[in-house]
Amino acid sequence: MARPPSRRASSTEISRFLGTSKAISAVNQRRPRLLFAIDATASRQPTWDTACHIQQQMFQAVNREVTLSVQLCYYRGLHEFYASPWLYDSNALAQQMARVYCEGGHTQIARLLRHILSEHQRNSLRAAVFIGDAIEEQSETLCQLAGQCGLRKVPLFLFQEGHNPQVQQIFQRMAKLSGGAWARFDAASADVLAELLKAVAGFVTGGRRALKNNPSEGAKLLLQQLKP
Structure with a gap:
């Protein structure tokens, strides 16, 4: 028996749907945007599981208090660079991070910085976080790109794993x-990283005032370095 034809949506229903979609998109675009990047090369494997767990906990904790839009980026292997869609749900971000594993390769920090500048041009970023332990690129190139981030008011929060003095x-x-x-x-x-990441998330949503109101040592450390 032939199925009866489905009812076509009226022009009013279509307009209402499109209006709702545009409204949701507009709200998402107004959310503070934080780009979160990690070095996923082999040198970070020994502490990867611990750091990954902390990073997931941080975003889940922040999500209960504020609404952030976060993009997860990482590099690894032979020129592999990944940038997730912009995520508004901490569970979705945790799922993305759980699928990441370390793989041998060279650092791609310059590529990451160019991506940050490109994303900021599309829709403003409040800040970018990078977690890494090595640099295998020309320092002048990296500093030039970091300076461009500064000119565009995109502060970089660089969290170094380990004690390499040149990286520092x-x-x-x-x-x-x-x-x-x-x-x-x-x-x-590891608890220091959790504290620092929570402080950055607070800064992205509440600015310097949020850091001043945060009693943690991590917040104090970041506040001391930020430009007035």
Whole structure:
């Protein structure tokens, strides 16, 4: 028996649907945007599971308090670079992160910085976070790109895993040029990373005032470095 033809939506229903979709899109575009990037090369494998778990916890905790729009980026392997869609749900972000694994390869920080600038041009970013432990690129190129982020008011929060002094020097310079901040963590201070990430999320949604009202040592450390 032939199925009866389905009812066609009226022009009023279509207009209402399109209006609702546009309204949702407009709300999403107004949410504070944070780009969150991680080095997923092989050198980070020993502490990857711990760091990944902390990063997931941070976004789940923040999501209960504020509404962020987050894009997850990472690089690894032979020129592999990934940028997720803009995510508004901490569970979706956690699922994305759970699928990431480390793979040997060179750093691609310059590529990441260019991506940050490109995303900011499309729709303003409040800040960008990068977690890494190595640099295998020309420092002048990285600092030049960090300076461009600073000119466009996109502070970089650079969190260094480990104690490499050359990485520290370049990360600190990049943070200063961008108007952001630098901090270190390691496997023995995983709670420090959680504290720092929560402080950044607060800054993205509430600015310097949110850091001033945050009593954690991580917030104090970032506030000391940020430009007035």
